[in-house]
Amino acid sequence: MxxxxxxxxxxxxxxxWSQAELARRVTHAGYSITQGGIAQIERRGDTEPKSIVQLxxxxxxxxxxLQTNRGDKHAGGTGLSAEAAMPEAGRRRMRELASAPAVRTGLNRSGPLQIYxxxxxxxxxAMILSNEPVAWIPRDMRLEGVREAYGCFVSGESMEPAYERGNLLLVNPAAAVGPGDDCLFLRETADGTRYVLVKRLVRQSATAWTVKQYNPAKTYTLARKDWQKAHLVIGKYNRAN
Incomplete structure (x- = not known):
């Protein structure tokens, strides 16, 4: 394999292409890398590089x-427009939510919630969000009336045990955020790629967010010129077991 x-x-x-040519093209796509960096990626087997999307x-x-050797090889470049880009637990949870009766789940069917x-x-x-929703599920009552609300799946482990891989985050981008809130910090690049980080907001200033994560435990700052927005995470649906 x-x-x-x-x-x-x-x-x-x-x-x-030479390794140098691929490095040039990856750099042009938005991640600065050298010929030596490409050589390392080719030598390191299944160790996923930070430049995976640009590659x-x-x-x-x-x-x-590129990550798994599965699915459509040419599915729209990033491949994030397909359900295959979600964690397996997330895919199961999405199917459960989409078919669950509203009265039992506490969800309001007056308007579906977009899922990325x-x-x-x-x-x-950081995670990369798809530019278009991949699914719509019954709207949680806590997000009723919030037109911009959305959900997205956790694909990393930095906020475990609070948020685990496969959890579905419920996000209210219209709400104000403050210290102690869990937030989705958003960075959008010139080409439209949307990067997000799930972190606990410790404090904020005009120029920076101070955030913390749990795994490994760390507190650090994010420059607001890079991470332009903070969207409030109001809850989650646990991953399917």
Whole structure:
């Protein structure tokens, strides 16, 4: 079975590119990398690089295929428009929620909630959100009347045990945030890629967010010029067991 490094090398060679040429294209896609960095990726087997999304874009393949060797190889570049980009637990939970009776789940069916797929791929453990919803589920009553509300799946482990891989986060982007709130911090790049971090807000200033995570325990700052928005996480649906 091929490794991630094998797939990168195979796709690069199929295009007749040198490692330096692939590095140039990945850098152009938004992640600065050298020829030596590409060589390391090809040598390191299935160790996922931080540049996974830009690699997939440069090679014209889906992130999901590059990560797992499964699914549609050419599913729209990042591959985040498909349910396959979600954690398996998240996919099960989405199917459960979509079919659950509203009276039993405490959900309001007056308007569905948009759900975005996520995949690991940014710096600092950031997730990348799909640009379009991949599903719609019955709206939680706590988000009734919030037109911009959405849900997204956790694909990392930095906030365990509070938020685990596969949990579905319920997000209210219209609410004000303050110290002690769990937030989804958003960074949007010029090409429209949306990076998010799930963190606990400790304090904020005009120039920075001070945040903390649990796994590993760490408190640090995010520059507001980079992480422009903080959306309030009002709850979660636990992953399916």
């Amino acid at each position: 091929s490794t991630l490094g094998d797939r990168v090398k195979g796709e690069r060679e199929a295009r007749g 997939a874009e440069a090679l014209g393949v889906s992130v999901n295929w 797929a996520s995949a690991q791929g940014g710096s600092e453990g």
